Structures are given as C-alpha cells and as structure tokens.
Amino acid sequence: MSDWIILATALTGFDHAATKHKVLATRDYLARPDLFRGARPNIINLSRSYSYQSRGYYASLLAAARGQRVIPSVETIIDLSARKLYENSIPELEDVLNKGFGKSEEPAPARLKIYFGTSTDPRFERFGRQLFDWFRAPVVEVAIKDGKWRSISRISLLPVAKLTGADRDAFFEAMAIYTGRQWRDAKSRTPARYSIATLMDANEAMPPSSVETLRHWARIAARMGVAVEPIGRKDLARLANFDALFIRETTSISNHTYRFARRAQQEGMPVIDDPVSMIRCTNKVYLDELMAANGVPVPQTIMVIGVEDLQRAADTLGFPMVLKIPDSSFSRGVSKVKNMEELRKLAGAWLADSDVLIAQKYMPTSFDWRIGVLGGKPLFAVQYLMAKQHWQIVKHDTGGKPLEGGFRTFSLAETPPRVLDTGLRAARCIGDGLYGVDLKETEDGVFVIEVNDNPNLEHGVEDSAEKDEVWTRLTNWFIERIDS
Template sequence: MARLVIVVEKNTDWGSYYPSDNVVSATDYLREPVGGDERTHVINLCRSYKYLGTGYYVSLLGEARGHRVIPSVRTINDLRRRSLYGLDVEDLNQKLANFLPAGGRDTTDFGILVYFGETSYPQLRDLARGVFESFPAPLLRIEFERERMWRISAIKPIGLHTLDDAQEDAFAQTLDSFARKLWRKPRARRLYRYDIAMLVDPNEVMPPSNKKALKSFIAAGKELGIEVDPIGKGDYTRLAEYDGLFIRETTALDHHTYRFAHKAEREGMVVIDDPTSILRCTNKIYLHDLLRSKKLATPRTEILYRDDPKQLRDLSERLGFPMVLKIPDGSFSRGVVKVEESSALDKAAAELFQHTALVIAQEFLYTEFDWRIGVLNHETLYACQYSMARGHWQIYNHGAKGTAKSGGFKTLPVREAPPEVIKLALRATQPIGDGFYGVDIKQTPERTVVIEVNDNPSVDAGVEDAYLGEDLYLRVMQEFLRRLERKRLGIVG
C-alpha cells in the first residue's frame, strides 16, 4: 500500500484541518527523506511553485527520491507557458454561455477554483477535469476573459492559505476522495517487483483481448513477479501509481487511450502501446505515407481529397474496379467500403467525406485469407491466417444491427509462415517503433503486400494463442519485465 505525504509550506496552512501524521512541513520534507523503500505519493501544497523556490524544490527532490509528486516539475514548468492554455476547449463558449446566468451576459472576466480536477460548478466539471489532466496540480484557478469570444486567460496554482471557509470545505472533500483513490486498493506490493496498469473497457464490443486472454496476461505477470491491475477510463489520476501501462482497449488519437499513453510516457513509465506507435498506426493515411517512404510493398493507393471531386472521374483508370475506400481511422474492418462501379464510388465517397476530409482508395486484392503477424520488439510472436467472413470479402462482416461475424482462422508456428511474409512484417514495423504490433499482409501469386500495421493487436484466447498457449502471454510480460529492469538500472533504449 502506498504511503501518502502531504507537504505544506507552513504548519499554520493546515490549521483548519484535523492533524494528521501524513502532513509534514516543506522544511522537514526537504531535510529528511521520508518513505524509504516504500512507494510514496506526495501532494505538494506549498504556497508557491516559483522556480527555485521552496515549493519547486519539494517537487524536484521528491522526484529525485523516486516519489510520485503532484504537481510534478514538468507540470510546474508547463503552467508558466501560456501557449499551452489553448487545450481542448473548442466548445468553451457554449459551456460558458450555459454557465453564466442571463444577468451575467455583460461579464467579461471571471475565474473558478479547481480542486484535484473538481469544481463546485456542475456545468464546468468536464472543463475542470480536462485542465487537471493537462496540468495535474492540487489547487488551480482558471481565469476566463472575453473580447469577441471566451478564452482561458490564465491557469494559476494557488496556495492553501488563500482559501475561505467554504473553499476549505470543498478542498477537504476532494482531497479525501483523491487520497482514497491512492489508498484504494492495498495490493500486497511486497509480493511483486513491479505493478502494471492494464487499460481495458469491459463494455467494448470488439476489444483487442477477450476476458480469458486478459486473465492469462494477469497470470503471466504474477509468474514473473509483476502485478497486472485492470483499470478503466476513470482511473486517469491513478496512473502514476504504476510502473507500466499495457493498453488492451482499441486505441485512437482523439480518445482517452492516447491520453493515457501520453501521460504514462511523461511519467517515465514503460508503455505498450506508446503514443508514437498509436500516432503512426491509427491513421491509415499517415501509415501509408510512412510505408511508402520506406519503399515497402503496398496495394496501389490513392489519397482522395474532399475538396477535389475531379479525382474520382479517372480513379477507375488508375486503380480499376473493384476498389476499396477506407476512412483513415477505422478498425476491425469498420469504415471500409468495396465499390464495383462509378456510381457506387461516387455514393460511397460522398458518405465517407461526411466524416473525414481525406479518404484512402486502394486496389482490391482478392485472397482467401489475410496474414496477421504479431511482432513484439522487432521479433515475431505469432502467425495467423484470418479467413474472410462467410459470403463476404472482409474478415469481419458488420451486420445492419451492429453485430459482426468473422471468418475462421488458423494459427501456426512462425517458422511455417512463408519467409517473405515474415520478412515483410518485420520490415513494416521498423519505422513504427519497438512496441507490440499486428501486421496485416495479403499474399497473391504475383506479390506480397502490407495492408496495414496495427498497434494494440488482437490477442484472444483460443485464436492468437492457439499455438503458443500460455507462452504467448509470458513472452509479452517478459518484454515488460525486461524494459522495467532496464529502466530501473537507468539503461536508455
């Protein structure tokens, strides 16, 4: 169970609250390290985080001691950079219009307090939480100003000593809730060398791993002295509690999975999949450009632009029919349309352009199955053949009612897959990174081409593990262990 330390600049700053053994003065904390080998979380409530001031050194030395500190030195530095205030607040004007009463329409500036991501104003809770995720600090004041449009003019950390009675009550409630999250689950840590958070969504219709596979990852971790703890979207603030993050939820750039990966990387955690891999894999246009720049074999491809309808007129001459249209960020065969003639092409393009400014068009290559090669840290892990769904041209056939039916599969030893398929899969992951990928490849009598590289590839019990069995999960966890050990020893790369 983690130890919690609350650091205040002066003992009188805690005068309105019950005494606690968890509260220490900044001077005592700086002079005498606390926690020892115990996992320690530090809430830095100093009056100021001014550069080279007392509050700054509490966070700086706390991190040097291996403590999880809020705010971190990075957050302190970021709060001084006004250019970062333009975080995702595109609907700020609408939120503030709903928040301000009719009599406040002439207001041109005001501010709100945020305690650990919470605020007293229900209409602005999403905004407060977003600010806290970008700048994790115990106490923040968000200031707004309006000329023609509302904008955030400042995000300022404030001191505990500045709060009035009502604000102290609000802070005490949120501190108690935040501390319970840190203390929430005693996990007999001394039984394990490391702790990994495994991000999952129990309600996801087509998750990367089924329940049995998730249990196998947890069991494999325990065998190696790693506790694998399933977490969800609501556990963002707990992330720094762990040594690593394993994402087993379908990823996307405009999604909490990317925010989790990015935060974990900033915290110095071992992350699979890392944010760079998510960036390079989840957008098919980016990925196509990357693969093409590395001169890797891919189907003949054209990028279609919504503002250039002339492209469609001679597209059939360049790619021929049938052809395939894809939205850039589809997954599990979603957002992919096969067209047989010009009118269908026009209709399908018009529908897809409602969701994206760019669409991918590719020649259609018929095969009875697609290869999926699992690659982890530049080494092949498994080889699967995914057959097309019955009566369909894709692996997944998404029914009208939102259901999806898939074709059969065959999992075989990597050594039995065609050498040219394995070689192409490894080459395709080189420009992506050293993470965990699933490379989709089509092989015809004439050529072997990369369809895409997937971060966060499927690992389902009974499918991808059909040959390796539990060794598949062990190999993934062994890679986590290798990276965790290297990080502990300070080995870069």
C-alpha cells in the same frame, strides 16, 4: 487451549452454545497482549464494528502485529471500506456470479450473504469461494443489481450481530465447518516486483483482449513476479502508481486511450500502445506513405482529397476498388465499390466527415495474414479467414452482432519466410512496441494492408501455436524496460 479464539464485542448476549470455541471479549484481547504469548491461535474477529479505529479494527490490526492469524485481516477490512479499493475484483466476481445463474431468468437476490466462503443457495457456491479468495471474512454481504447481466453494486463486511434467525443459524453452521478444517491462508502469490496497469473496458463489443484472456496473462505474469491490474477510463489519476501500462481498449487519438498513453510516456513508464505508434498506425494515409518510403510493398493507392480525384482513382485502380476512411478500424469505414456510381455516392458521404480518403487496388484473397511483432521480433502468426459470403474478415452490416470469419494459427517456424520478413519490416517502421501487421499473400507478392498498434491478443487464438511463450515474452518486454 483451543486453536480457535472467537472475539466478541461483549460476552453478554453472545450465543456461547453456538460454538465450541473459546469466546473472548474484544476489549480483553486488546488490553492483554501477553495473553497468548508463545501460542499462535487462530482468531475469528466477530466484533460489532470493523470501522476505522474501532475496537474491531484494532483487534485485527494487533493480531497481525502479535503474529496471530486473524479473519478478517486488517487488509480485508480496509479493502472493503470503499468501492474504489475493491473495484478491481468486480469484473471477475460478476463473471462467476452470472455463471451461477446459468440460463435462468430468475431474479437475483438484492442482498447475498456469504459465510466463510459458502452460500445457503447452491447456485452461488463457486461465487462464494471466489469471493472468499479475494476477501477472507466471516460474513460478506453483496448487493446485486438485477438485469440481464447481474452487477455488483456493493461488497461489505457484515457484523454477525446483525444476523437473525435462519441467517444466524447458517453462519454458525458455516463457522463450525470452517474451523473444523485446517487453517488455509489466501492463495499465496509471488510478491510482485512490478505492477502493470491494464486499461480495459469490460463492456466493449470487440475488445482487443477479453477479460478471460487478461486473467490468463495475469496468472503467467504473477509467476514472473509481475502484478497485472485492470484499470478503467476514470483511473487516469492512479496511473502513476504503476510501473507500466498495457492498453487493451480499441485505441484512438481522439479518446481517453491516447490520454493514458501520453500520461504514461510523461511518467517515463513503458507503454503499449505508445502515443507515437498510435498516431502512426491509426491513420492509413500516413501508413501508406511510410511503407512506400521504406520500400515495404503495399497495394496501389490513390489519395482522394476531393471528388475531382475520383476519376483518377477509377482510371488507375479499376473496379472493384476499396475505399477507406483513414482512421477506420476492425473493418469499419472500409468498403468495396463496384462502379463509378457507387464510388461517387460513398466518397461524397465520407468526405463530409473526412477531408481525405484513400482508394486502393482490390486484392481478393480467402484470408489475411496477421503477423504479431513485439520489440522488433515476430510474436505470432495467424490467418484470419474472410467472413462467410464476404470479402473482409469482419462483416458489420448484419443487423446484429458482427460476423467474423475463422482463423488458422501457425507456428513461427512454419510461417512463409517472405510473409514474416514483410511483417517485420513494416512493424520496424513504426516502433519497438506490439504491432499486428495485416498482409495479403498473392501471386504478385506479399503486400502490407495495415499495421495495427492495438492488435488482438486472445488466449486460444493468437497464442494457439506459440502457447504461453507469447505471454512470457510480453511480460519480459515490460520487465526489461522497467529495469532499464
């Protein structure tokens, strides 16, 4: 008996000459559970419908119960039954799809058919393999929305009965090649003990971690028995299905990131960033007073509550000075003013939106230290260089994409002890989570500029010195707290 069995809804009308394998009616397969007793054939289910509770659905369901390998599996059928069930695969698949086009501006096909992980268009060979790794099925049809970024609007199983002409020929050719190889299951994954939801926005201009970085972490976490699953702002209702939450969007107490952090805390889930850390870190007025109260050195600071405080700031700090909006991030809402005229003009504009500003002594350096701290211990050390011809590490007023300076990553062992110590003291004032402490190293000492509750973690940047130890420790932080 052939190692491969093809299931068809009806034997009449099926092109038996197109395959050398035995073809069996789906009804007969369902009705005769003892037909392959003692054997373990490989089943290819080509039923006309895979809808829930159809014969095609039950064929895949019972094949699994009978210990037989089947494609598509019932899990794949269910996964592709609704977008909400497969949407987590879309960012990765879209990335590979767009790479297939390269720099070509040729319109994307409205429908792309993938046969056993292969495409008749060589541009989509890698995409087909990636899709097949996610969803093992004879035919998968992908609906594509064209544009500068080709997006996937739908992924669905396509019954072979709907194929005609060249498409049908391509399918049977792909099946012959596939069945000519040894059966290969989907990539084996270590059964996950825990799952971590990772809140992200693939469209964010300056995210704290890129999609590629999060995939790198996911691979490491998977080896440790932890599944990392991306979620979006619309997935708040699903949060309770996970064991922990890692927020990888720019945080703000006025948007959905804070709501996610609060919900995770209410569910008793370990979360980075936790809501208390978000409140403490997103406000520079609070940070300045907290650091000062704990003896952590910060630049000389004057709180500006109204225009009447501007002269005191000028007399105390001199010019140039730095003016900040309390909840600014990524160097936005932070400006250097060179004289009283500039100070009055900028403060007047910003005070219209914020009741409080802070003015700080200007400390020129060619770089800022960033000490990453996790669970009260140092995680990484990096120097962010100032953007070209600018006094900050990010220059926003370029008329286009923000301009960033370079970086130099240091091992923790080679980082100056006083820099590490000051960073740790600052982070411990905030909490036990993940923080990025920005510091100025000057002749007068090391000063904390701010503590970030949502620090950048980019593969190839912050982890350049400590390598995968960064991601292993991050995963262990979650495991330890879930276990406890």
